[in-house]
Amino acid sequence: MKKKFEESLDELKEIAAKLESGNLELDEAILLYEKGMKIVRECEKQLDDAETSVKVIGLSAGKGGDDE
């Protein structure tokens, strides 16, 4: 199951903060960076999806014709 975008953003913020703290082992930092970049790519992929779909739920089609 794909992660929600905001979860990914939160995770990225956390990773950036951890990296910024500067008190990691080098291999930890590199692993963390690679993990972060993977999330970034996933997020970018989500943003690149540009096919908008508009669907009207058929269940009650025909109703609701009296606005304004």
Place this chain on the structure above:
Amino acid sequence: MPELVVTVSQLNEYIGRKIGSDAMLKNIKVRGEITNFRTSSSGSAFFTLKDAFSSISCILFDYFEEGIEDGRNVTVEANLNVYEREGRLSLVVRSIENTGLGALFIKLEQVKKKLNEEGLFDVSHKKKLPAFPKTLGVVTSASGAAMHDIIQVAKRRCPGINILIYPARVQGEGAPSEIIAGIEYFNREKNADVLIVGRGGGSFEDLFAFNEEAVARAVYASHIPVVSAVGHEVDYTLTDLAADMRAPTPSAAAEICVPEKEELRRMLYGLKEKMGSTAAAYVLTRKSALNALKAVIMVYSPLNRLSDFRNDFKSYERLFNTSLNALLREKRNKLNLSKSLLGALNPYDTLKRGYAIVKKEDGHVASNIRSINAGEKVSIYLYGGMADANIGKITVNGEAYEEKI
């Protein structure tokens, strides 16, 4: 009886005449609650008078009364007029008497108070809207401008978003139950990340559905965050108060729900840069620390000692070479000296100076007078050659040698 067919104009004119001739309708007092009150720049006021079941349009020329507003209970003195072009009835008000707040208005205030006490409007219950909803659920009329506005704004801000419309009547009988059904549908299907519930602007009555207690409760109960978009001016509806966020118009609701993709991109890029630079800093600081350590270690490297040895060796080698050469030179000098000394001692050299060497027949040099005997054959070496000779008389320091034997 033959069928009578009339035109619309004839019908409306007929109704107008009928009503105009009715004495009671010419001067009538009507009691009701004011709603949808508005004034024109010319000083006229328009409003609707209503009770629980019915309503009628009113017009008041030369409006100057105080305290006339929506929710007021009033009694008007008016005559009924037919607007023939549209066959519409309206009361032309001559005077208006304020009798207090209307029953519907009071009822709404009571429900509002009750729901507030129950915590339906509590800020603590408000859900956070998702940062990047993939699907936007909309409960509104399928024919209104609201739906169109929401779709336009959402598409512009975030190409790629999915929009699910649940068409619901938003006014009139059945509207509350259809709105509730929409909210429940999305919660049941879990197919939307955020909901917009609303409609375009309208009068107090038009917004009635959004002031229904059941609708407010459905909004409150929704597990999906709800943004209300009930376009109206003054008071918030119960739906607005129960919603997680309230937008003044459907377009504004779409703006609140749907993030600008470009902004998300920028945010993502910022995080990417931050991670990249901090991760690079890790490598760089360690690299420079490593280089510093490396420099220290290099000082103590055995390789360094080896090259020291090599240098030492070279200097020793040089030293050795120079000493050896000196030694050789010294030896050679000594040799040369010896040679010249030797030259000086060469017995044959003495011949040049007039000396002679006497050798016996066996080749031995007769170095002592006692080594030769009279009559013995000897060779006499002089500079340039030799001569054979016989020894005559021998004298040893003036004495005859032979006598001594």
